[in-house]
Each structure stands twice: as structure tokens, then as C-alpha cells.
Amino acid sequence: MARALSSMLLKGFRSMEYSRTTASASGSFLQQRMRFSSSVPNDSDTHDDFKPTNKLENSEITLKDIVEQDIKDNHVMLYMKGDPEQPRCGFSSLAVRVLSEYRVPIHSRNILEDPELKNAVKAFSMWPTFPQVFINGEFIGGSDIILNMHQNGELKEKLKTSSSE
């Protein structure tokens, strides 16, 4: 789980081309996680009190934490099928195209790569489908809503209030 999670953190985080920001938030998460890895053997003769607890479990960074960090760190966060260069679904593609009109950095994750992340995002936003757009940490909606907001000017307004990059 740890390995899968850490490789996902490194691989899965994508930034759109206008932005040069690296996934530094994910990097620090990864380091924090590794520090708590326990390598002491779990000897059956040892009394329970002295057995190493599974530090990984207690300090584990959950997928929910990752989602919260994603949307906190990034002005625009997009959970989608595929990635912006190669969307794997028409709705995700539409979301990318609409957001691209605004020349803002877009950070995304491909939820097809990780079913657990997919479920975590769905649970977090209480929204059953993808793509999912977050702006300034707020869940905005799917592709229908984004398109609608683009057409009536609401999206422009939403994007104006910018967090520091």
C-alpha cells in the first residue's frame, strides 16, 4: 500500500503546461510518510506492549488527506479520467478544454490509475461521477456545470479569487 501510494503521488500528479510548479506538496508528504516506516521485526515472543506498533497505520496519510492537500495547494484541481494531454473520456476532455480557456494552471490526477483514489474523491465530494473540478478548495461540479458557468460568466468570477501559487 505504501509503495503504491508513494509511486502514485510521484507519478500521478500532473500540472498543465503554463504552470512550472512541481508537485512539491506531494514530495513533502512522501518524505513525511517514509520517516514513520517501522523496520523493527514483529517477534511473537515479545509482549504486546513492547511490540512495535504499526507506525505506518497510525501516522498513515490517507487518500482523504491527499485529496484535501490537493485542493488546498492548488487553485484549480481536476480529478479526471486520463490526463489533460490525453483525456480518456468526453466529459473529462470537455472540462479540460473549458478550463484551458482561462489560462490558469490546472493540476490534475487521473483517477483511472487508482480505484482507491477514485473512491476517496467520490466520498470526499459526495459526487458519483468524474470529472470533478475544485477551485480554491471548493467543489464546483462536473463538466456540465463547468460548461454552464463558463457560458454565463460565473467561472470567470470563481477563478478571479486566486490563492497564492
Added chain:
Amino acid sequence: MGSRGANVLLTRASRIKSKLQTVLEARILEVEDVSYQHAGHAAVKDSANETHFNVKVVSGKFDGQSLVKRHRMVYDALADELESGLHALSIVAKTPKEAGFS
């Protein structure tokens, strides 16, 4: 379980229509199966069968609700379908006023 057995005989489109009608008391309700448009895309495992729908709802229950809230109402009504193979919905959710009713 008996009712679910009966539901299996209906198409998903008719189940969607029925559930939305009940929950949202729709003035206008259009449900269209567009799964064929998405056949072959990622995460649609078998043939695209009853996976993608266009839904248009006009309902007084949407009054004063944001788009996100309206869509949530639709998704909530269709929770069972979403857990049994319904993959995506294109939703148009309008109040009667927005739809041009007096």
C-alpha cells in the same frame, strides 16, 4: 427483493424516468440513453450498455438551488443505478421559470 426483480425487466431509462419523476415531481422529464456514443472509452468494460444517459428535468424543486445542489438531487435519486452500472449523466436541471413556464 420482489420489487427489484420486477425492476430488472424494465430498461434503465424507464427506471431513471420513474425515480426522477417520483422524487422531483418533474414538469418535464426527458431521459435518453446515449451509451452508444461512449462505447469503447476507458472504464466501460463490456459493450456500452445502459451506461450513459442524457437527462433533462424541469422541476419546481430546483427553485433556489445551485446547479451543484440540483445535480446532487438527481444523483441521490439515482443512487442505486449509479451503483449498478450507470456510468455518467449529462444533466440539464431547470426550474419552471428558467424553462419558460409562467
